[in-house]
Amino acid sequence: MPQSLSGTVGDAGEFVLVDALTSRFPQGDDVLVGPGDDAAVLLLPGGQAVVSVDMLVQKRDFRLDWSTATDIGHKAAAASMSDINAMGGRPTALLVALGAAPDLDAGWALELADGLAAEAAKVGCSVVGGDIARADAITISITAVGVCDHPVVRRSGAQPGDMVALAGRQGWAEAGLAVLGRGFRSPRVVVDAHRRPQPPYDAGPEAAELGATSMIDISDGLLQDLGHIASASALAIDVDTSCFEVPEPLQAVGAALGVDPMRFVLAGGEDFGVVATFGAARMLPAGWRVIGRVVDAGAPGVVTVDGALSEGAGGHQQFR
């Protein structure tokens, strides 16, 4: 049923708005996965395509004084390709829509392009087209198209007793953002993690091949994104913090800023790791770390930390 909303989009918040918007979109028979997952999956003659889009806006999603154009290109491409990764797919093509003001330095735009191309090249992906629009704020919309050699992994398939496992760094970009927000430029390793995330592009297809029951990429925060798996799968998830060794640079940032570094790990986004659920008996290859368990106790959609409801560890949500 098409939903209605009163008030502003800020009143609704991102998730309610997206639910209402997608209720307005009927899906054809050639749509295998529609709105509500990391990417959509289309049935094409002879095959399937996995598609996703991300939009980044100057000052909201990136800052010109914190990142170079090349950094921003790397990160924009990574954010979109990560969505394909999170379905178990390999990105093959990007489309770039760029909104810019006429007084933007042309060299900046070319460096952005170089960053996009270089990040895409990491996985053999090509930037195949785009569009230019006039806009006051630099606006970058990246569409990723990918293919999947195994059945795609959705958010909704987690089973009670499954183990929850993480691939990729987690909390580094958030620590970098915290450092930059206080006016510092070091430790360099976390600032670089904010500027150029390093998604584990092999991990998504690997999880699909291993028969992961659900998967999502961590773009907005570990607990929040796990919440999407818990909601879609109508189960609860418990995260065991004893599974994490908080890396030294995160400890250093936490100490310097007076913040519990576990907060970077639990609430941080934009490292673009992937978290997936696997049948409990499954052996996981190197690069994966078990961090929790799917439980059928408690309210569906809830994520607990060490068995308790976590407070104040929310992630990023637009308009909120």
Added chain:
Amino acid sequence: MPQSLSGTVGDAGEFVLVDALTSRFPQGDDVLVGPGDDAAVLLLPGGQAVVSVDMLVQKRDFRLDWSTATDIGHKAAAASMSDINAMGGRPTALLVALGAAPDLDAGWALELADGLAAEAAKVGCSVVGGDIARADAITISITAVGVCDHPVVRRSGAQPGDMVALAGRQGWAEAGLAVLGRGFRSPRVVVDAHRRPQPPYDAGPEAAELGATSMIDISDGLLQDLGHIASASALAIDVDTSCFEVPEPLQAVGAALGVDPMRFVLAGGEDFGVVATFGAARMLPAGWRVIGRVVDAGAPGVVTVDGALSEGAGGHQQFR
């Protein structure tokens, strides 16, 4: 070779900027058509996909006092699906990235969604996903994915002696824009044409089936877009204005505003008709009108009108 640019993007202009940007993007073997055409064509396991993106920005590409949210949804979807049409493809899926401020009325966003869904439904296309970003100006980026039952038709295949033929309305949206720009709201039929273009979605696949040698959609202006065919095909095109019967509403607007209505026809964009070239002996079905000829006289890339260079009939170009 990767190109460089000095100065601003406004100094460069859209076409030079796009050329320089795309020179930075190497293309993989799985890219059948890369940047520089109406859409890209990807080789996927078992098939092909045709993909394109368009970005529209409030005040630059649409105005909230001239168009409803539903109108804007229709038009944004039409603009992107037209690019698939212009390759000879059928759009099957759209992705929508929406940038909006928190104080945007949520109902406006839902009406936008309704317009997108309704335009997509005209051709059995689904809105399969999207993204939301926070932005000061409403920004809409639409990615279209399509399939093609026949070999795609590019801009570059026109042959000397080919006839040039047009399908769809031409000049109506431009006349509507002229009316709105003078503060009027009628004739309603041209204002509606500006608000909700009616691309001839059957014409693209039809032209592909008929073996069109080149094709483009008219988004920025008939002469300008024909210039892209002429440039890509390294030939010249002559448009014969005696082939056009200027429709009565365009004549009325021209008379009221003191403008030659043929200017709407030659320079107008955003009706999203398609113009294609066909071998001279080809019979064309209803809906197509021959409007000119491909010639190998004169400079490659030049478009003449009734055998003469046309002045002041340029179309739309970003930043200029």
